[in-house]
Amino acid sequence: MTSKSKWLSAPYALWSVIFIIIPLGMILYYGLTDKTGAFTLDNIIAITTAGHAKALRLSVLLSLVSTLICFLLAYPLAMILANTKTNKHHFIILIFILPMWMNFLLRTLAWQTLLEKNGVINSVLTFLNLPNLKIINTPAAIVLGMVYNFLPFMILPLYNALAKIDKNVINAAHDLGAGSVYTFIRIILPLSVPGIISGITMVFVPALTTFVISALLGGSKLLLIGDVIEQEFTRTSNWHLGSGLSIVLMIFIVINMIASAIFDKDGEGSML
Amino acid sequence: MIGRSFVVRKGLPDMKKRTLCPIYILILVLTFMLTGCASSDNGANGQVIVYNWGEYIDPETLDMFEEETGIKVVYDEYETNESMYPKVESGAVAYDIACPSDYMISRMIQNGMLAEINYNNIPNAKANIGAQYYEQSKGFDPENKYSVPYCWGTVGILYNQTMVDEPITSWAQLWDEKYADNILMQDSVRDAFMVAEKLNGFSMNTLDTDELHVVMNSLIEQKPLVQAYVVDQVRDKMIGEEAAIGVIYSGEAIYTQQENSNLVYAIPEEGTNVWIDSWVILKNAPNKENAEKFINFMCRSDIALMNFEYITYSTPNTAARELIEDEAIRNSEIAFPDLSQYDNLETFVYLGEEGDTLYNELWKEVKAY
Amino acid sequence: MKIAAKKIYIALIVLFLYAPIGTLMVLSFNASKTRAKWGGFTFKWYIDLFHNEEILGALLNTLLIAFLSALAATVIGTIASIAMNGMKRRTKSVMMGITNIPMLNAEIVTGISLMLLYISLGLKFGIGTILLSHITFNIPYVILSVMPRMKQLNPSTYEAALDLGASHVTAFYKVVLPDLLPGILSGFLMAFTMSLDDFIITHFTKGVGVDTLSTKIYTEVKKGIKPEMYALSTLIFVTVLILLVLVNRSPEKRTRKYES
Numbered sequence: 001m002t003s004k005s006k007w008l009s010a011p012y013a014l015w016s017v018i019f020i021i022i023p024l025g026m027i028l029y030y031g032l033t034d035k036t037g038a039f040t041l042d043n044i045i046a047i048t049t050a051g052h053a054k055a056l057r058l059s060v061l062l063s064l065v066s067t068l069i070c071f072l073l074a075y076p077l078a079m080i081l082a083n084t085k086t087n088k089h090h091f092i093i094l095i096f097i098l099p100m101w102m103n104f105l106l107r108t109l110a111w112q113t114l115l116e117k118n119g120v121i122n123s124v125l126t127f128l129n130l131p132n133l134k135i136i137n138t139p140a141a142i143v144l145g146m147v148y149n150f151l152p153f154m155i156l157p158l159y160n161a162l163a164k165i166d167k168n169v170i171n172a173a174h175d176l177g178a179g180s181v182y183t184f185i186r187i188i189l190p191l192s193v194p195g196i197i198s199g200i201t202m203v204f205v206p207a208l209t210t211f212v213i214s215a216l217l218g219g220s221k222l223l224l225i226g227d228v229i230e231q232e233f234t235r236t237s238n239w240h241l242g243s244g245l246s247i248v249l250m251i252f253i254v255i256n257m258i259a260s261a262i263f264d265k266d267g268e269g270s271m272l
Numbered sequence: 273m274i275g276r277s278f279v280v281r282k283g284l285p286d287m288k289k290r291t292l293c294p295i296y297i298l299i300l301v302l303t304f305m306l307t308g309c310a311s312s313d314n315g316a317n318g319q320v321i322v323y324n325w326g327e328y329i330d331p332e333t334l335d336m337f338e339e340e341t342g343i344k345v346v347y348d349e350y351e352t353n354e355s356m357y358p359k360v361e362s363g364a365v366a367y368d369i370a371c372p373s374d375y376m377i378s379r380m381i382q383n384g385m386l387a388e389i390n391y392n393n394i395p396n397a398k399a400n401i402g403a404q405y406y407e408q409s410k411g412f413d414p415e416n417k418y419s420v421p422y423c424w425g426t427v428g429i430l431y432n433q434t435m436v437d438e439p440i441t442s443w444a445q446l447w448d449e450k451y452a453d454n455i456l457m458q459d460s461v462r463d464a465f466m467v468a469e470k471l472n473g474f475s476m477n478t479l480d481t482d483e484l485h486v487v488m489n490s491l492i493e494q495k496p497l498v499q500a501y502v503v504d505q506v507r508d509k510m511i512g513e514e515a516a517i518g519v520i521y522s523g524e525a526i527y528t529q530q531e532n533s534n535l536v537y538a539i540p541e542e543g544t545n546v547w548i549d550s551w552v553i554l555k556n557a558p559n560k561e562n563a564e565k566f567i568n569f570m571c572r573s574d575i576a577l578m579n580f581e582y583i584t585y586s587t588p589n590t591a592a593r594e595l596i597e598d599e600a601i602r603n604s605e606i607a608f609p610d611l612s613q614y615d616n617l618e619t620f621v622y623l624g625e626e627g628d629t630l631y632n633e634l635w636k637e638v639k640a641y
Numbered sequence: 642m643k644i645a646a647k648k649i650y651i652a653l654i655v656l657f658l659y660a661p662i663g664t665l666m667v668l669s670f671n672a673s674k675t676r677a678k679w680g681g682f683t684f685k686w687y688i689d690l691f692h693n694e695e696i697l698g699a700l701l702n703t704l705l706i707a708f709l710s711a712l713a714a715t716v717i718g719t720i721a722s723i724a725m726n727g728m729k730r731r732t733k734s735v736m737m738g739i740t741n742i743p744m745l746n747a748e749i750v751t752g753i754s755l756m757l758l759y760i761s762l763g764l765k766f767g768i769g770t771i772l773l774s775h776i777t778f779n780i781p782y783v784i785l786s787v788m789p790r791m792k793q794l795n796p797s798t799y800e801a802a803l804d805l806g807a808s809h810v811t812a813f814y815k816v817v818l819p820d821l822l823p824g825i826l827s828g829f830l831m832a833f834t835m836s837l838d839d840f841i842i843t844h845f846t847k848g849v850g851v852d853t854l855s856t857k858i859y860t861e862v863k864k865g866i867k868p869e870m871y872a873l874s875t876l877i878f879v880t881v882l883i884l885l886v887l888v889n890r891s892p893e894k895r896t897r898k899y900e901s
Contacts, residue, residue, distance in 0.1 A: 009724030009736070012717055012780070016739050019777040023754030024742065035625075051633075051640035077654050080647045091889045093827065099658050100834050101881055102665060102874050103858050109866065110661030112505075113668070113676055117514050120664060137500045151658065160789070201745070209747035219500025220459045223639040230749050235354040235460070236632045239753065246750045253745045321849050326860030331695070346850040349860040364756060364766045365849040504862050512677025531675055 031243035043244020052228060052245065059225040062139060063207035066146035070154040070203045071196070073147070078155055078195075079188075082162035089163065096152040108145060108216045115141055115217070137219030145213035146203075153202035161195025162188070197263045201256045208252060225249065315344030320562035323348050323356060323370040325549070328423070330582035337569050343562045352460075360385065360554060368557040369566060373549050375462070375620035377419050378412035380552065382622065386418045387553045393564040394420065396571035405588035409548060411619040419550035420567055421588040425522035426609060426617075427463060427545045430506070434534045435516035443471040443540045446517060447490070452497045456509060456518035459501035461635040462620055463545070464491060467519060470542040470616065477621050479630070488634045492641045501639075510535055521547075523585030525606045537606050543616025548588070662878060669871035676866065686872040693869055696857065700873065703837060703853040706768065710775035711832035717776070718783025718832075719825055725784070726791045740785075743778040751778065752845035759846060767848035774846045775836045782835060783828035790824030 034040045046052055081092055099107065114120045115136040122132045135141045165188065173183045211226040220227075225245065232242030315338060326349040334345045348367070350356040353376040360367060361383075372380065380386050391398055397420045405421040413419045431440040435454065446455055446467065458464050466476040468490040474483045499515050506518045511531045520528070525537035551570065553563045569575060576592035586607045587593060596602040611617055623631065669687070673680025690696060725736050743751055755774045764770055794817065802812035840855035847856060854873070861867055 009721060009728070012721030012724065013736075015717060015777070015780070016736075019755065019758070019773065020739055020742050023751070023758045024746075026757045027750055027754050051636045054640045073654065077651060080651060088889055090823070090827070091885070094830075094885055095655065096658065097831065097834055098878070098881065098885070099662055100838050101878055102662050103840075103855055103870075104838050105840065105855070105858055105862070106665055106866070106870065106874055107661045109676065110664040110668075113664055114660060116509075116512065116677075118512055118677075148657065148661070151654075205745045209749075211749075215459070216505075219498075219502065220639070221495070221498065221501060223636065226747060227639075228636065229747060231632075231636075233749055233753055234358075235352065236628065237354060237358055238629070238632075239358075242753075243750070246747055249747060253742065256741070256745065323849070326862070327865075348849040351860055351862065362756065362760055364760055367849065504865070507865060508675055508677045511675045514677070531673070531678060 027243045027246060029243075030239050031245075031247040034240055043241050044247060046241055046244055047248045051223070052225070055223045055225045055228050056248075058222060059208050062142055062146065062224070063204050066143050066150065066207050067154075067200055067204045069143065069147050070151050071199065074151060074154040074158050074199065078158035078162050081159050082165075092159070093156060096155050100152070104149070105212065105216075108149070108213060111141075111145060111148065112136070112216055115144075136217065137221060139218065139222060141217040142214050142222065142224075145217040146207045146210065149210075149213065150203040150207055153206070154199040157195040157198040157202065158192065159195075161192040161198075165191050193263050197259055201259070205252060205256065209249060316342035318559055318562055319344040319346055320559050320566045321346045321348070321366070321368045321557075322566065323350060323360065323367040325349065325371060326351055328371065328549075328583055328585075330578045333570070333575050333578050336575070337566065341562075341565055341569070343565065345566070363556070366556050366558050367554055368559050368563040370552055370554060371422055371549050372552060373547055373620070374409075374412040375622045377550060377552060379622040381413065381418055385555055387555045387557060387560065388417045389420065389553060389567075390564065393561070394568040394571065396568050396573075400571050400573050400576065400589050400591040402588055402590040405548065408546065408619060409550065412621055413550075419548075419552050420571065421548050421550045422570065423523065423583070423585040424546065424548040424588050425586050426539055427458075427466065427519065427521055427547070428525070428537055428539045429517060430510050430520040430525055430528060430535055430537050431517045432510065432513060432515075432532075432534050433536050435513070439536070439538070440517055441538055441541055443467055443542050446519075447471070447494050447497070449497060451516055453499050454516035455494075455498050456506050456515045457494070457498050457501050458506075458519045459503050461631050463519065464501070464635065464638075465631060466545050466620075468494070470540065470544060473542070476545060476618050477623065479623060479627050481630070484630065484634055488638055491638045495638065495641060521585075522606055522609075523583065526584045526601070526604070529606075539609060539614055543614065543618065546611065546617045546619050548619065665871050666875045666878075669868060669875045671868065671871075674865065674868060686868040687876075690869045690872045690876075695852070696854075696867075696869055696873060699852045699854050699857045702768065702851060703855070706771055706775055706853060707833045707836040710772050710779050710836050711829050713772075713776045714779035714783050714832045715825060715829045718780045718828060719787050719821065721780070722784050722787040722791050725788070737784075740781045744781045748839075748841040749845075752842040755842065756845040765848065766846065768851055770846045770848065771843055771851065771853070774842050775839065778839070778842060779832035779836060782831040783825070786828035786831060787821060787824040790821050794820055 031043050032039060032041070034042065047056060084092075086092070112119070115133065116122070117132075117134075117136065119136070125132055135144065169187060169191075170183060173187050178186070209226040209229070211224065211230040214220065214222060214224045214227055229242050229245050229249070232238045232245065320343055322345060324347070328349075334347060337343065338345055348365070350359070353372050356370060356372060357376065357379070359365065360370060360380075377386070389397075401421055405424060406416050408424075409416055409419055409421060429440050429443075429446070433439075436451070445451070446457070457467070462476075465484075465487055468487040469476045469478060469483075471490060472483070472486055474480075474487065478484065500509070502509065502518075506520045507524050507528055509515055510518050510520070510528055513532070513534075520537070522537065525535075529535050529537070551567045553560060553567070557563050570579070571589065573589060573591035573595055576587050576589035577595045580587040580589075580592060580596070584607075593602060593608065601607060622628075668676060670682050670684070671679055672683040672685065721736075725733050728736065752774075755770075755777070759766065759770050759773075799812055799816050802816045803809070807815065838855065840859055843853055843856055844859070847853070854870075858866065858870055861870065
């Protein structure tokens with residue numbers, strides 16, 4: 001690092017110290033103390049109690065399933081889009097960002113309207129004499145909500161990574177006699193790894209900490225770790241426990257940092 | 273690689289000095305300007321800062337207050353007692369008035385967050401509000417020193433008469449397997465526990481560990497039958513006939529019946545929760561006098577009537593009730609039930625920090641089960 | 642056949658993403674106040690909307706906060722990207738790690754921790770504090786979209802400009818900035834979008850009487866979402882959609898001409 005680029009990075013460094021590091025330190029402080037201010041690890045160990053551990057397991061499971069579904073849906077889509085000859089890359093990106101201009105809560109409520117027993121989808125199915133859909137208030141509905149809300153965060157980095165692949169490389173592989181499957185496995189997939197890592201992170205971590213989705217679509221019948229943290233902060237006012245549990249969740253952020261450091265050395269799997 | 277860092281090394285520093293610094297300064301100045309100048313336009317007679325439940329007042333009454341008194345109302349809203357508490361406690365904003373529920377009022381009294389009310393400056397509070405509501409308030413505000421009742425109600429069962437075989441009159445019917453997947457429970461600790469506590473014949477303020485474990489097991493037993501734990505969604509889901517039975521606040525019952533005439537509200541025979549939301553003045557209120565004027569205004573019969581008609585929650589303002597033109601509503605069993613007919617009615621009290629923790633732990637076990 | 646299959650696939654995903662939005666649009670014409678019942682067609686909510694000062698005020702706040710925070714985040718984020726690009730690998734990964742924190746941390750934790758910060762700094766809660774918070778969680782989106790562009794920069798063009806006598810500033814504006822611009826624009830857009838949609842962080846860092854659309858919607862949940870909100874969302878959405886189509890039509894034509 002040169003002294004000049006240090007100078008240039010100073011404003012952001014200062015900003016992140018004040019608005020990211022210090023607040024984080026406050027959460028650490030709360031998480032590692034009890035109500036009297038004495039040091040304790042109880043708030044961290046609390047993750048092992050039956051209820052919390054179950055909530056964490058369930059959250060990890062649902063987030064993994066959602067991430068996998070997002071990946072399976074988004075990869076083919078990103079490939080199709082990346083291969084479309086167009087100069088409308090921004091337009092394509094916007095199509096997937098635009099739904100976020102409708103408020104998150106309204107969008108999720110709309111899914112409730114769609115999925116409910118007497119909801120829109122079931123009315124259509126009944127009209128067509130088809131059997132009704134019964135997924136509202138089940139884990140399936142939560143997964144659907146997560147996939148819906150976080151799918152754009154998977155599509156965009158994948159699309160970016162795939163669009164950047166030099167078409168000549170692929171053509172060269174074909175010329176050298178590689179079949180489509182072989183080209184995909186040996187060339188396209190490895191070159192899109194940064195996008196994949198970025199997409200997985202951008203879906204998995206928010207899914208892990210969400211709470212509105214499980215309340216609105218899951219009928220609050222399943223307790224997710226995000227619900228627990230939210231309740232400790234807003235309903236039971238136990239900020240110490242809430243902070244302690246958040247610190248546990250930060251482990252996943254650290255894992256992500258390591259993963260991106262290994263697989264995405266140049267930050268190529270970006271969102272946009 | 274070399275070339276790239278060269279760009280940075282060689283090129284940008286000058287530019288930074290000349291162009292970027294002003295931009296930074298601009299941002300900082302702008303931000304702090306905005307931080308500084310928030311809400312500086314007071315009314316002729318100052319302002320009053322009110323923290324109330326969302327959608328819990330007729331906005332027109334606020335305009336009328338401003339016009340009549342020249343006091344500007346700065347109005348803010350919250351969704352739950354529990355989300356209100358830390359914001360008031362943290363002192364991030366110095367509010368004048370809040371409208372918490374019974375048990376939260378006793379918590380705030382215990383923690384010395386409330387100011388004593390001077391009734392001499394709020395004549396309407398004694399004149400218009402029924403004595404029985406002050407009596408009832410003594411459960412959480414023993415000397416009626418801190419709170420002026422604003423709304424009250426019961427918690428009961430709302431059921432769809434076309435979807436059940438018999439009238440629903442008891443909490444026990446929420447444990448009946450024939451209504452599996454047709455029951456909506458409240459998604460908050462105290463409300464959910466209240467149902468099971470009354471079912472088992474306990475007090476809804478019990479701190480007896482054995483009793484609470486019985487209650488927890490009842491709730492776990494009920495869980496497979498419950499379609500969803502909801503808070504405000506009960507209303508829409510019952511109107512849309514998503515479920516046959518729901519636990520609901522009486523204030524919502526009138527509205528839901530207007531939207532769907534199949535719905536019936538009942539106060540269960542085992543008893544239930546009678547709750548009160550009251551105006552309180554906060555200890556650090558910067559505008560105490562204006563706060564008194566505001567409460568006095570809200571206690572005026574015509575204003576209380578406007579609010580009742582807007583939010584449909586029962587008003588303790590007996591003078592306002594007499595002004596209701598529609599006889600059916602004035603004598604409505606839902607809006608103004610004769611509480612002497614029912615046994616085992618109770619009001620929540622604050623359980624203390626340990627009690628709260630115990631309830632929350634048990635509720636988490638129910639939810640995680 | 643294969644092309645048809647691809648098109649169907651894209652259409653299905655787009656349908657999935659836009660189904661709830663269509664639902665909200667339909668609800669904005671629903672005469673019944675409740676979401677659960679269709680009460681006939683009406684324009685009433687659109688008319689009411691324009692008389693509802695609270696909602697319009699919240700809209701103004703929302704747009705103001707989104708614009709200013711996105712703008713500030715874009716400036717800070719772009720400079721940070723340029724600076725980080727010249728850093729050593731390890732310093733850079735540490736910076737990137739820190740950058741990721743606000744994006745990945747549970748929103749409620751970010752919100753509460755910022756609230757604690759402002760209290761300890763003695764700041765007055767208001768639009769300013771919301772703005773600071775939004776800038777904070779917007780910066781990562783800008784950095785993440787500018788950084789890759791930074792990498793694709795061809796340093797020789799910049800040097801060439803210097804050799805040809807351009808000053809550093811001119812060279813930056815004429816050569817580097819145009820290359821970065823797409824990244825900067827998408828970063829700005831993403832930041833704007835995230836700011837629009839945020840509720841939790843805003844809730845904990847807002848001052849009294851300052852509402853954004855999100856905080857308004859969340860407090861409305863208690864008594865049911867007002868249909869005016871559906872109407873407003875529909876209007877916002879349609880406006881953006883039209884703008885988008887218009888913007889994307891013209892440059893495409895121009896490029897085609899250019900290509901032929």
